[in-house]
Amino acid sequence: MTILEANNIFKVYGEFNGERETVALNNINLLINRGDFVAIMGPSGSGKTTLLNILSGIDQPTSGEVTIGGENLNEMKSDALAHFRRKQLGFVFQDFNLLDSLTVKENIMLPMILEKKNLTEMEEKIHELASLFEIKSILNKYPYHISGGQQQRTAVSRALVNEPQIIFADEPTGNLDSKSSTAIMECFERIVDKMSTTVLLVTHDVFAASYCQKVIFIRDGAVHSSISKTTNRNAFLTEIMDNLTLLGGR
Numbered sequence: 001m002t003i004l005e006a007n008n009i010f011k012v013y014g015e016f017n018g019e020r021e022t023v024a025l026n027n028i029n030l031l032i033n034r035g036d037f038v039a040i041m042g043p044s045g046s047g048k049t050t051l052l053n054i055l056s057g058i059d060q061p062t063s064g065e066v067t068i069g070g071e072n073l074n075e076m077k078s079d080a081l082a083h084f085r086r087k088q089l090g091f092v093f094q095d096f097n098l099l100d101s102l103t104v105k106e107n108i109m110l111p112m113i114l115e116k117k118n119l120t121e122m123e124e125k126i127h128e129l130a131s132l133f134e135i136k137s138i139l140n141k142y143p144y145h146i147s148g149g150q151q152q153r154t155a156v157s158r159a160l161v162n163e164p165q166i167i168f169a170d171e172p173t174g175n176l177d178s179k180s181s182t183a184i185m186e187c188f189e190r191i192v193d194k195m196s197t198t199v200l201l202v203t204h205d206v207f208a209a210s211y212c213q214k215v216i217f218i219r220d221g222a223v224h225s226s227i228s229k230t231t232n233r234n235a236f237l238t239e240i241m242d243n244l245t246l247l248g249g250r
């Protein structure tokens with residue numbers, strides 16, 4: 001079942017500070033199905049973050065449209081879009097974006113409080129996610145007292161509490177060591193397997209991308225190619241590196 005559809009997406013940034021206009025996205029078309037686990041890769045400046053921001057309704061395309069679960073993001077008024085994003089989409093960022101003044105548990109609860117869920121429902125959900133991501137023992141700690149990996153697992157739990165249709169992650173392993181990167185990619189694997197959540201991430205990290213089922217390569221704002229995992233993760237990792245070499249760039 002198609003969950004996200006992007007049709008003829010163009011993004012042109014206007015002239016700024018004497019710089020000429022930039023065509024950041026040049027006719028992108030994408031179909032993402034429920035339960036897909038997809039990485040977007042490409043050289044620096046190829047348009048990855050711009051694409052993720054447009055697919056997730058953070059930014060508007062210059063032309064083209066994005067639908068998620070059949071709803072056209074570009075036709076929604078800003079209040080409706082904000083509500084849709086809060087309820088239907090989950091976000092994970094490179095720098096975790098946790099609130100330092102709230103405990104791990106309170107950070108995870110926040111999106112449910114905004115959705116006015118009842119206390120029993122919130123407690124049950126937190127228990128389920130904290131068990132799944134092995135963060136039960138740190139629920140009452142503050143973000144500055146836990147490791148980067150634990151912070152990112154908290155951020156993934158927070159992204160999942162309202163059972164979103166799709167999780168968007170921008171460089172989720174960018175600030176993590178290799179052990180924590182493995183743990184977070186295994187978390188994504190688990191939610192795709194167990195909950196059929198759809199995960200779409202942008203990454204420079206070949207190791208992280210090798211956990212996905214599919215990698216879409218973009219260059220100069222356009223889809224260049226895509227590959228799907230057919231054998232094991234190590235073979236897929238080699239295939240991703242070969243494709244990146246062909247793609248060029250840093």
Ligand SMILES: Nc1ncnc2c1ncn2[C@@H]1O[C@H](COP(=O)(O)OP(=O)(O)OP(=O)(O)O)[C@@H](O)[C@H]1O
Pocket residue numbers: 013014016022023024042043044045046047048049050051
């Ligand atoms: N707000 C903006 N105003 C003007 N140009 C922008 C803006 N944001 C991005 N760009 C330009 O659009 C192009 C795509 O940028 P984008 O950040 O999407 O690339 P990226 O692939 O995510 O890069 P990186 O891997 O370095 O993060 C680049 O040429 C960039 O300079």
